[in-house]
Amino acid sequence: MAVYVIKMPDLGEGITEVELVAWRVKPGDRVAEDQVLADVMTDKATVEIPSPVVGQVLALGGEVGQVLAVGAELIRIEVAGSGTPGAAAPSVLTVPQDAAASMPVVPALAPASTPTSIPTATPDISAAPSPSADKPIASPAVRRRAWELGIDLQRVAASGAGGRIMQADLEAHVAAPGTAPPALAGSTGLVQRNDEEKVPVIGLRRRIAQKMQESKRRIPHFTYVEEVDVTELEALRARLNAQWGAQRGHLTLLPLLVRAVVLAVREFPQVNARFDDEAGVVTRHGAVHLGIATQTESGLMVPVLRHAEGRDLWSSAAEVARLAAVARAGKATRDELTGSTLTLTSLGALGGIVSTPVINYPEVAIVGVNRIVERPVMRGGAVVARQMMNLSSSFDHRVVDGQVAAGFVQAVRRYLEAPAMLFVA
Numbered sequence: 407m408a409v410y411v412i413k414m415p416d417l418g419e420g421i422t423e424v425e426l427v428a429w430r431v432k433p434g435d436r437v438a439e440d441q442v443l444a445d446v447m448t449d450k451a452t453v454e455i456p457s458p459v460v461g462q463v464l465a466l467g468g469e470v471g472q473v474l475a476v477g478a479e480l481i482r483i484e485v486a487g488s489g490t491p492g493a494a495a496p497s498v499l500t501v502p503q504d505a506a507a508s509m510p511v512v513p514a515l516a517p518a519s520t521p522t523s524i525p526t527a528t529p530d531i532s533a534a535p536s537p538s539a540d541k542p543i544a545s546p547a548v549r550r551r552a553w554e555l556g557i558d559l560q561r562v563a564a565s566g567a568g569g570r571i572m573q574a575d576l577e578a579h580v581a582a583p584g585t586a587p588p589a590l591a592g593s594t595g596l597v598q599r600n601d602e603e604k605v606p607v608i609g610l611r612r613r614i615a616q617k618m619q620e621s622k623r624r625i626p627h628f629t630y631v632e633e634v635d636v637t638e639l640e641a642l643r644a645r646l647n648a649q650w651g652a653q654r655g656h657l658t659l660l661p662l663l664v665r666a667v668v669l670a671v672r673e674f675p676q677v678n679a680r681f682d683d684e685a686g687v688v689t690r691h692g693a694v695h696l697g698i699a700t701q702t703e704s705g706l707m708v709p710v711l712r713h714a715e716g717r718d719l720w721s722s723a724a725e726v727a728r729l730a731a732v733a734r735a736g737k738a739t740r741d742e743l744t745g746s747t748l749t750l751t752s753l754g755a756l757g758g759i760v761s762t763p764v765i766n767y768p769e770v771a772i773v774g775v776n777r778i779v780e781r782p783v784m785r786g787g788a789v790v791a792r793q794m795m796n797l798s799s800s801f802d803h804r805v806v807d808g809q810v811a812a813g814f815v816q817a818v819r820r821y822l823e824a825p826a827m828l829f830v831a
Contacts (some may be wrong), residue, residue: 407484407485407486407487408484408485408486408487409464409482409483409484409485410458410459410461410482410483410484410485411479411481411482412443412455412457412458412479412480412481412482412483413477413478413479413480414446414455414474414475414476414477414478414479414480415455415476416476416477417448417453417476421448421476422475422476423473423474423475423476424446424447424448424453424473424474424476425446425447425448425471425472425473425474425608425609425612425613426444426445426446426468426469426470426471426472426473426474427445427446427447427452427470427471427608427609427610428444428445428452428470428609429443429444429466429470430442430443430444430445431443431444431463431466431481432463432466433463433464433465433466434462434463435462435463436461436462436463437457437459437460437461437462437463437483438457438460439457439458439459439460440456440457440458441456441457442454442455442456442457443455443456443457443480443481444480444481446474447609447610447613448740452609452610452736455480457483459483459485460485460486461483461484461485461486462483462484463481463482463483463484464482464483464484465481465482466481467479467480467481467482468480470606470608471606471608471609471612542559542560542562542564542571543564543566543568543569543570543571544559544570544571545570547573548571548572548573548576549603551573551576552576555576555580556597556599557576557579557580558601559571561579562575562576562579563575563578563579609704610704610705610707611704611705614705614706617766617767618764620767621764621765621766621767622764624683624767625765625767625802625804626802626803626804627762627764627765627800627801627802627803628800628801628803628808628811629762629763629798629799629800629801630798630799630800630801630808630811630812630815631760631796631797631798631799632796632797632815632816632819633794633795633796633797634794634795634796634797634818634819634822634823635783635792635793635794635823636659636778636793636794636795636822636823637792637793638823638824638825639659639662639822639823639825640659640778640793642662642825643657643658643659643662646719650720654720655720655723655724655727656723657719657720657723658723659775659778660698660722660723660726660750660752661719661720661722661723661726662719662822662825662828663750663752663773663775663818663822664696664711664714664717664722664726664750665719665722665821665828666818666821666822666828667694667696667714667748667750667773667818668694668696668714668715669817669821669827669828670814670815670817670818670821671694671715671748671814673813673814673817674810674813674814674817675690675692676690676770676805676806676810676814677748677770677771677801677806677810677811677814678690678691678694678747678748678771679691679747679769679770679771679805680747680768680769680770681768681769681770681802681804681805682768683768683804688770688805691747692715693712693713693715693747694713694714694715694747694748695710695711695712695713695714695745695746695747695748696710696711696714696746696747696748696749696750697709697710697711697746697748697749697750697766697769698710698711698726698729698730698749698750699749699750699751699752699766700729700730700733700734702733702734702736703734704736707733707738707743708743708746708749708766709729709730709732709733709738709742709743710729710742710743710744710745710746711725711726711729712745729742746766746769747769748769748771748772748773749765749766749769749771749772749773750772750773750775751763751772751773751774751775752774752775752776753776753777754777755777756777757774757775757776757777758776758777759776759777759796760776760796760798761774761776761798762774762798762800763798763799763800764800765800765801765802769802770801770802770805770806771799771800771801771802771806771811771814772799772800773797773799773815773818774797774798774799774800775795775797775798776795776796776797776798777795778793778794778795779793779794779795780792780793780794781794797815797818797819799811799814799815
């Protein structure tokens with residue numbers, strides 16, 4: 407037998423270190439060639455590291471959440487061959503750079519046995535998670551349901567693979583006689599709770615935290631808020647969908663906003679820029695590569711709508727829908743998640759009245775969209791119902807003056823309130 411040591415591959419793009427976000431194997435497991443061994447994170451994506459050999463796992467090179475340098479030992483695998491384990495110098499295998507570049511990219515997922523703070527179902531990335539005496543194995547959806555019912559998962563019998571608690575197990579526990587949570591004296595079904603859950607900040611969540619902290623630390627933000635009357639815009643969108651929706655696809659508000667931002671950038675190119683504050687250089691871009699902030703089960707991702715300035719409404723709509731789908735499915739590539747020059751963020755119906763969006767460093771501006779509400783507005787001396795929406799946009803005050811920021815937002819407003827201008831400018 408012989409020992410192969412697999413080292414952390416060079417993933418290119420100047421990457422010197424990665425974060426270990428999930429192990430797919432454990433010591434003693436048999437692995438096949440091309441079987442995924444671990445997920446490691448770089449920037450806002452996770453790269454799967456496959457095994458180049460068939461063998462048995464001897465040792466792992468780190469713990470989930472640990473940052474490993476390129477070239478560091480990742481895993482040791484015992485393979486068939488001459489010699490015995492440890493008797494000879496280990497053979498070293500590294501994944502070739504061209505192979506690494508073709509590795510699939512998925513959003514960062516916590517290991518199956520690690521609780522997550524996102525109350526939605528997360529794909530199971532472990533074929534058979536090991537049961538833990540002090541940490542029940544269950545999906546976020548099951549944990550949320552248990553929390554709602556006031557049930558301690560330690561007391562629930564598991565029927566899933568590797569000791570995983572399933573929804574059916576939870577329902578069976580609730581239905582079993584004598585297992586209802588004790589009510590407080592004098593209450594109507596209220597229960598005391600003393601449970602705690604520690605949620606490690608790793609993977610994509612750690613990257614988001616680091617990037618937000620870096621952005622706020624380095625950039626002096628200022629936010630400018632303006633209201634926009636989108637009554638005519640919404641009427642136009644309804645007419646376009648009625649006439650062209652079946653053939654060209656349904657239009658949301660987003661592609662119209664994209665078009666307005668592109669036109670406003672022509673007047674104020676200062677906001678479509680990236681600032682290298684270490685070199686003291688601002689690069690203004692002719693191309694508008696618009697980052698579209700997208701919420702996924704694993705956290706916030708920003709896929710990039712490239713060359714928004716060269717797209718019509720339906721091209722923008724189709725590409726935004728595609729990018730959102732691949733991001734949420736965990737199939738976005740690094741190229742699809744990097745290179746934005748300006749970012750657009752919206753929480754849709756949850757957008758609130760005003761927000762203070764954080765700039766996507768090293769960009770210098772971000773446009774935030776709040777929800778549309780119908781409210782009474784004075785028009786021509788009369789009170790009329792109008793559909794109103796606020797734009798909450800943040801700017802880097804080191805390189806974008808207040809007058810420029812205000813002018814840019816007013817230009818966006820002008821195009822949105824007179825939507826015919828979107829097609830003649």
